[in-house]
Amino acid sequence: MIKFFKAIFNKISFAKISDEELVKKYQNSSNTKYFDILYQRHSSKVYGKCLSMLNNETMSKDALQDIFLKVLLNISKFNFKSKFTTWVYSITYNHCIDVIRKEGKLKFEKEEYSMYSEKIDTNDAIHEEEELLKIKVHNLEVVLDSIPIKDKAVLLMKYQGGLSIKEMCSMLNKSESAVKMGIKRAKEKCIRKHKELFK
Amino acid sequence: MRNKNNFRQLENLKIKKHGEAPKKVLDNIEQNLVFFKTIGQTIELFTDKFIKTFIKMNG
Numbered sequence: 130m131i132k133f134f135k136a137i138f139n140k141i142s143f144a145k146i147s148d149e150e151l152v153k154k155y156q157n158s159s160n161t162k163y164f165d166i167l168y169q170r171h172s173s174k175v176y177g178k179c180l181s182m183l184n185n186e187t188m189s190k191d192a193l194q195d196i197f198l199k200v201l202l203n204i205s206k207f208n209f210k211s212k213f214t215t216w217v218y219s220i221t222y223n224h225c226i227d228v229i230r231k232e233g234k235l236k237f238e239k240e241e242y243s244m245y246s247e248k249i250d251t252n253d254a255i256h257e258e259e260e261l262l263k264i265k266v267h268n269l270e271v272v273l274d275s276i277p278i279k280d281k282a283v284l285l286m287k288y289q290g291g292l293s294i295k296e297m298c299s300m301l302n303k304s305e306s307a308v309k310m311g312i313k314r315a316k317e318k319c320i321r322k323h324k325e326l327f328k
Numbered sequence: 329m330r331n332k333n334n335f336r337q338l339e340n341l342k343i344k345k346h347g348e349a350p351k352k353v354l355d356n357i358e359q360n361l362v363f364f365k366t367i368g369q370t371i372e373l374f375t376d377k378f379i380k381t382f383i384k385m386n387g
Contacts, residue, residue, distance in 0.1 A: 161358060168357075172349035177339035186346050194353045198360055266337045273338075288335035 148213035156205055164204070168197060171214065175221050181285055182225035184274065196224050211296065218290040219300050222282060229278055257316045262288070264323055272322045280315035287312055 143151065143166050155163035175196055179189035199220055207216060261284075264272065273281045283301075286292045292300070297308045343349075 161361075165354060168354050172353070173343055174339070176346075176349035177343040180342040180346055181339055189346070190350055190353065193349055194356055197353065198357050201357060201361060202364070262333050262335075264334055266334050266341055269334050269338055270341070285335065288333055289339050 149209055152204060152207055152209075152213055156207075164201060167200075167213070171217055172197065174214075175217060178218065178221050178285065178289060179225055181273075181289060182222070182282065183228060188228065192221075192224055192228055196221050199224065215290075215292060215296060218286075218292060219296060222286050222290060222292075223300060226282055254313065254316075257313070257320060260320050261316050264319075268323060268327050271326060272319055275322050275326070276315070276318045279311075280318050283308070283311050283315045284319060 146154075146166075148167060148170065151163045151167055154160070155167075172193065176189060176193050179192040179196070180186070183189050183192060196217075200217055203220075207213070273284070283297070286297055286300070294305055294308055297303075298305055301308060301311075303311070
């Protein structure tokens with residue numbers, strides 16, 4: 130009961146403080162109450178992302194715990210170059226990819242998108258994006274589960290996590306053109322699958 | 329990017345379906361942190377004692 134009131138009190142008294150300020154306060158004081166607020170603010174989103182990636186409640190709960198433990202252990206290294214949420218989402222997607230990789234479901238073969246000299250047509254890209262974002266939510270869930278996990282991962286990073294191309298480059302350790310090509314291919318597969326299944 | 333795109337709606341749908349993030353997780357994380365701190369302090373103490381003994385023995 131006391132914990133519940135403490136949580137409510139924290140929520141009200143820290144409502145106007147940004148995530149980055151809370152991180153700074155935690156870095157300076159190591160007081161876990163600042164971390165608790167960050168957890169209260171972002172745990173549901175992180176959990177949702179884990180569920181989207183892993184499709185399994187137990188695995189997602191374990192992942193959530195591991196991710197926030199990683200956040201806590203690395204928070205002193207957070208350098209304020211990106212938003213706190215972007216940093217946390219990067220850890221989230223990286224962790225989920227690791228989990229899937231360990232489960233043996235994902236093989237990041239040495240398929241390097243940069244090898245392809247194919248150029249991305251901006252008009253096509255915009256058109257594909259519009260088409261992708263028009264897919265109904267329930268259909269999208271089915272479609273995402275039927276495309277390769279690495280394609281699902283890049284689409285979730287971009288459209289659910291809101292990560293920029295640069296952030297994805299450093300996360301996936303790939304060049305900008307490789308990431309762009311990866312997104313393009315994933316979008317194409319998603320749209321194709323949607324047509325196959327629902328049209 | 330749209331604010332409420334279908335990908336984010338999917339995320340919200342998953343949360344609705346499976347429930348909010350479990351609060352127990354936070355307690356576990358903090359317990360883990362205490363564990364790591366204890367381990368860290370133990371190692372620090374052991375290293376310190378080891379170095380002191382080593383210096384003592386080797387002049």
